[in-house]
Amino acid sequence: MQPTSHSFKENARQALGDANLQKALKLMQSGFPARRAASIARLPEFDALRDQGKAIKDHVLENLDVYLETFEKNVVAQGGEVHWCRTPQEAREAVLAICRRLGAKTVTKGKTMIAEEIALNDYLEANGVTPVETDLGEYIIQIRREYPSHIIAPALHLVKEQVAESFRATHKGLDAKRALEDAPTLVAEARSILRQKFLAADIGLTGANFCVAETGSTLIVTNEGNGDLTQTLPKAHIVLASIEKLTPTLEDVSTILRLLTRSATGQEFSAYTTVSTGPRRADDTDGPQEYHVVFLDNGRSAMLGTEFQDMLRCIRCGACMNHCPVYATVGGHAYGWVYPGPMGAVLTPTLVGIDEAGHLPNASTFCGRCESVCPMKIPLPQMMRHWREREFAQKRSPAAYRYGLAFWAFFARRPALYRLAIGLAARILGSIGGPRGRFRSLPLAGGWTQGRDLPAPEGRTFMSLWAARRKRISP
Amino acid sequence: MPDTPIRVGLFVTCLVDLFRPTVGFAAVKLLEDAGCLVEVPARQTCCGQPAYNSGDKSDAKAIARDAIEAFAGFDHVVVPSGSCAGMIRRHFPLLFTDEPETRAKAEDLSRRTHELVSFLADVLKLDRVPETRYAGIVTYHDACSGLRELGIKAQPRRLLQSVDGLRLTELPGAETCCGFGGTFCIKYPAISDRMVADKAADIAATGADTLLAGDLGCLLNMAGKLTRLGSELRVRHVAEVLAGMTETVPPIGGVAAQG
Numbered sequence: 001m002q003p004t005s006h007s008f009k010e011n012a013r014q015a016l017g018d019a020n021l022q023k024a025l026k027l028m029q030s031g032f033p034a035r036r037a038a039s040i041a042r043l044p045e046f047d048a049l050r051d052q053g054k055a056i057k058d059h060v061l062e063n064l065d066v067y068l069e070t071f072e073k074n075v076v077a078q079g080g081e082v083h084w085c086r087t088p089q090e091a092r093e094a095v096l097a098i099c100r101r102l103g104a105k106t107v108t109k110g111k112t113m114i115a116e117e118i119a120l121n122d123y124l125e126a127n128g129v130t131p132v133e134t135d136l137g138e139y140i141i142q143i144r145r146e147y148p149s150h151i152i153a154p155a156l157h158l159v160k161e162q163v164a165e166s167f168r169a170t171h172k173g174l175d176a177k178r179a180l181e182d183a184p185t186l187v188a189e190a191r192s193i194l195r196q197k198f199l200a201a202d203i204g205l206t207g208a209n210f211c212v213a214e215t216g217s218t219l220i221v222t223n224e225g226n227g228d229l230t231q232t233l234p235k236a237h238i239v240l241a242s243i244e245k246l247t248p249t250l251e252d253v254s255t256i257l258r259l260l261t262r263s264a265t266g267q268e269f270s271a272y273t274t275v276s277t278g279p280r281r282a283d284d285t286d287g288p289q290e291y292h293v294v295f296l297d298n299g300r301s302a303m304l305g306t307e308f309q310d311m312l313r314c315i316r317c318g319a320c321m322n323h324c325p326v327y328a329t330v331g332g333h334a335y336g337w338v339y340p341g342p343m344g345a346v347l348t349p350t351l352v353g354i355d356e357a358g359h360l361p362n363a364s365t366f367c368g369r370c371e372s373v374c375p376m377k378i379p380l381p382q383m384m385r386h387w388r389e390r391e392f393a394q395k396r397s398p399a400a401y402r403y404g405l406a407f408w409a410f411f412a413r414r415p416a417l418y419r420l421a422i423g424l425a426a427r428i429l430g431s432i433g434g435p436r437g438r439f440r441s442l443p444l445a446g447g448w449t450q451g452r453d454l455p456a457p458e459g460r461t462f463m464s465l466w467a468a469r470r471k472r473i474s475p
Numbered sequence: 476m477p478d479t480p481i482r483v484g485l486f487v488t489c490l491v492d493l494f495r496p497t498v499g500f501a502a503v504k505l506l507e508d509a510g511c512l513v514e515v516p517a518r519q520t521c522c523g524q525p526a527y528n529s530g531d532k533s534d535a536k537a538i539a540r541d542a543i544e545a546f547a548g549f550d551h552v553v554v555p556s557g558s559c560a561g562m563i564r565r566h567f568p569l570l571f572t573d574e575p576e577t578r579a580k581a582e583d584l585s586r587r588t589h590e591l592v593s594f595l596a597d598v599l600k601l602d603r604v605p606e607t608r609y610a611g612i613v614t615y616h617d618a619c620s621g622l623r624e625l626g627i628k629a630q631p632r633r634l635l636q637s638v639d640g641l642r643l644t645e646l647p648g649a650e651t652c653c654g655f656g657g658t659f660c661i662k663y664p665a666i667s668d669r670m671v672a673d674k675a676a677d678i679a680a681t682g683a684d685t686l687l688a689g690d691l692g693c694l695l696n697m698a699g700k701l702t703r704l705g706s707e708l709r710v711r712h713v714a715e716v717l718a719g720m721t722e723t724v725p726p727i728g729g730v731a732a733q734g
Contacts, residue, residue: 124491412521447660
């Protein structure tokens with residue numbers, strides 16, 4: 001997909017006026033955070049687990065080469081194959097090559113953000129292979145020709161009436177009288193369509209929440225069971241994963257799993273936790289004949305050893321966006337690419353470039369709620385600040401803003417001059433605004449005063465009043 | 476009261492200095508009532524957050540260096556803002572990772588610096604303020620930096636309990652950002668405005684007649700939205716209520732003879 005992160009402001013303006021989106025975002029705010037809080041309240045060792053999870057990921061990132069090679073060795077030992085891809089194009093080609101070799105017409109897909117990152121669906125379609133999303137949220141946005149607005153709840157921006165409308169518009173032969181008024185009826189309708197697709201698919205493609213080095217296994221967590229059908233029924237199973245998904249052992253996986261599901265949905269465990277190890281063996285009753293892991297780097301290895309390395313600990317739980325007041329106000333599409341919210345504000349500039357995504361690390365109030373809920377203790381605000389430092393050093397921020405800042409800093413670095421200037425400002429603003437106590441409009445503050453008043457200064461600065469008081473006490 | 480009074484340097488903050496000196500005097504009164512000797516170094520300007528959060532590390536460092544010098548020698552440095560106190564405590568040392576000498580000074584300042592209410596409650600161990608009255612139903616917004624960088628949550632509530640006539644009613648979503656965000660409200664005013672509109676609705680729904688918080692930036696934002704909406708709610712810095720200064724000074728954004 002073409003990123004639209006550069007028009008974040010315009011995207012946000014539209015989002016603020018979208019009644020359905022606003023309704024959906026209100027529902028999110030009352031849902032995810034409360035469920036997470038309740039599940040964590042039942043697990044007193046949660047914070048200690050965060051430290052353990054962080055230590056596991058930090059260790060992997062320090063030794064990524066070793067674990068990647070161990071993983072490949074064990075995948076091959078199980079009869080599978082690993083494909084190394086530096087760029088989205090290489091990853092797309094690797095998937096298509098498997099499809100071509102097996103003569104595949106359709107590919108069923110479990111939820112994978114990496115497929116979104118490399119825009120796999122468009123590529124497969126253009127090359128005559130039909131991708132079928134089987135995760136309900138992904139399926140809904142696929143038929144609407146949209147992209148995810150949330151990394152674990154891709155259709156979060158929609159209300160159920162919009163989903164019903166889309167089903168009626170796309171599902172041929174759907175009885176007009178059939179009720180589609182709530183989640184169960186919508187799920188039943190989607191299931192009736194998808195069941196046939198599962199059986200007809202040539203290849204099943206999933207993501208991976210974990211790639212386990214010691215066993216060469218990949219592991220996914222889902223709640224709909226679509227992942228299992230996607231990967232066991234077709235001839236081949238392709239796992240699409242990014243390189244930082246490596247985890248040393250199954251024991252480590254179980255530690256991080258306890259953090260992942262609670263942070264994501266507030267569940268102690270997801271409905272399905274599926275481990276895949278190689279293709280079907282001789283005495284297996286089912287399973288794919290081929291097992292492929294397509295590994296994508298796409299700039300991640302270049303983050304190692306930089307101030308952005310901590311970001312590679314991210315396990316894609318979505319807690320940061322579930323708790324972000326900016327995300328809750330504008331939704332995920334405003335961010336203009338695959339990864340929204342605080343984690344997107346850090347990651348997107350590394351993946352699509354700071355020219356495209358410069359707004360994202362700026363569009364944060366630094367309220368710190370993301371970092372406080374992050375199971376991997378990623379210092380998200382600090383990393384957004386790193387982006388702002390780069391932006392400032394390269395003079396990319398808007399000129400008016402830079403000049404304003406330089407003007408202010410000139411005074412802030414000279415206390416005596418600052419005193420005079422602020423004293424003057426207090427008197428002028430105080431005498432104009434004082435009688436009403438506030439300004440309804442003010443030059444250079446139009447953004448603020450469009451929707452709110454600016455309380456007026458009291459008239460004298462604290463420092464001048466303090467100096468006067470000192471004089472009275474000890475003349 | 477100790478024999479040698481505690482020497483406190485007051486970091487006024489740029490917003491208090493310009494917009495609301497009353498908060499500074501409320502801080503002075505609370506500290507003096509608690510037996511502290513308060514001084515206000517004339518060399519102070521700002522904690523440097525506008526530069527720091529805009530990626531302008533060089534100006535942020537210069538401003539921090541000045542503050543470090545200006546506040547050398549005090550037993551404690553007290554700040555009537557969680558955001559500026561958080562900047563000094565959490566971020567000043569990070570600015571000087573490559574300058575060991577300044578870093579040591581920054582860490583020393585960090586250890587001595589406290590947000591006003593947490594200083595009263597956690598350092599001076601006060602559980603009440605000297606006899607004060609405030610007739611009103613109060614709700615409290617937890618400003619983000621104070622809450623998450625400094626753990627300020629129970630302290631203001633505890634001290635407010637000791638104010639005669641005051642009834643506290645909790646604000647649903649008290650820990651959700653009001654949309655001020657320093658430079659954020661300048662760069663993204665439309666998003667900031669919607670966030671504070673949601674906050675104002677939550678505040679109004681409590682039925683309280685007074686909104687308090689510990690950070691002037693957030694207070695200017697919320698007061699500005701409430702007055703624009705025609706709300707009669709009075710908005711004040713928590714220190715004004717604790718220091719009993721509400722009779723003489725109108726609420727934020729209000730005019731005399733209201734408070």
